[in-house]
Amino acid sequence: MYFLTYLHKDEKNYGMLNKNKDKIIPLSEIFKSKTLNDFICTFNESILEEINNLMDSSNLNSIPLSEVKLLAPIPHPKRNIFCLGKNYLDHAKEVVGLPGADDNIPKFPIYFSKIANPAIGHLDIIKNHSEITKMIDYEVELGVIIGKDGINIKEDEAEEYVFGYTIVNDVSARNLQRKHTQWFKGKSLETFCPMGPYIVHKSQIPFPVELDIKCSVNGELRQNSNTKNMIFNIANVISDLSKGMELKAGDIIITGTPSGVGLGFSPFKFLNSKDKVECYIEKIGTLTNFIE
Structure with a gap:
């Protein structure tokens, strides 16, 4: 099941793809929830x-996918997005010794948050904010969508609290990260949270989650790994994050990025105007955006 939020004839709605993934079945009239977040x-x-029964029905109204504008599946998260820093060993190593990075491989998850208000969708433009940064970077990340409230969750029960998975590009202004000696500001600029194109229900992806994850810029493959290479896996993160802090249905956790970010090259390979950034995760799809 692939869930999405879309714009059709100037009306925003949410739905799911049919089995052939070429049409959208609108869901708001069936389930009475106003948004995909409410539905979750x-x-x-x-x-x-x-x-599952709807997927087998041939009598439902549907809209050709080609006729809609895809939006972020959850354009307005109810809370800030929970983020993990340095959660792939190769990425942690590639930033060692660089300005604004420490030399430690994390022994515990590194948490921070970013604002997405709104998150932008597939084919949307990432603003360049040229008045404050010339160091815009990309980070393909697996996003975990929490499906029900929970606190002090056990690792072996973590999957019960997952609704599904999406792609997030954790766009970052590296100079602001260095200037402020933390990550919130540099990752929370307007349009710095592309998300989508879909949320894939957990029933479609075996747990533990082991998916190829890649990012290309103008066709050049920059990041290429698998989510099995996370230092702290999804079950560990959900359990650890929920200790003493309730996770809520609709929360989004992005789980870190592998090596190959622009900051990791010598010389740096930051994003420029008109660049095309493609973030791919196996079984979810490709999230494409362009730099202003």
């Missing part, structure tokens, strides 16, 4: 069964 917050096993 009320999702349960009976709805999952109903969704």
Whole structure:
């Protein structure tokens, strides 16, 4: 099941792809939730069964995918996005010794947050904010969508709290990260959170999650890894993050990026005007954006 938020004839709605992935089945009239985020917050096993039945129906209204504008699946998260820093060993090593980076391989998850208000979608423009930065970087990351509230979650129960998965490009202004000696400001500029193109329900992706993850700039492959190479896996992160802090349905956790970011090259390979950035994760799809 591939869930999405879209614009069709100037109306925003959410739905899911049909089995051939060429049409959208609108869901707001069926389930009465106004947004995909609201739908996630009320999702349960009976709805999952109903969704499976819908997929087999030939009588539903549908919209050709080619006729819609894809938006971020959750354009306005209810809370800041939870982020992990340096969660792939190769990425942690590539930034060692660089300005604004320490020399430590993390022994515990490094958490921070970023604002997405709104998150932007597939084929949207990333603003260059040229008045404050010339060092815009890309970071392809697997996004985990929490499906139900939970606190002090056990690792072996973590998957129960997952709704599904998406792609997030954790766009970063590296000079602002260095200037402020932390990551929040440099990662929270307007349009710095491309997301999508879909949320794939967890039933489509075996747990533990082991998916190829890649990023290309203007056709040049820059990042190429697999989510099995995370230092702290999804179950560990959900359990650790929820200790003493309740995770809420609709929360988004982005799980770090592998090596190959612009900051890791010598000389640096930061993004420039008109660049095309393609973030790919196996079984989810490709999220494409352009620099202003």
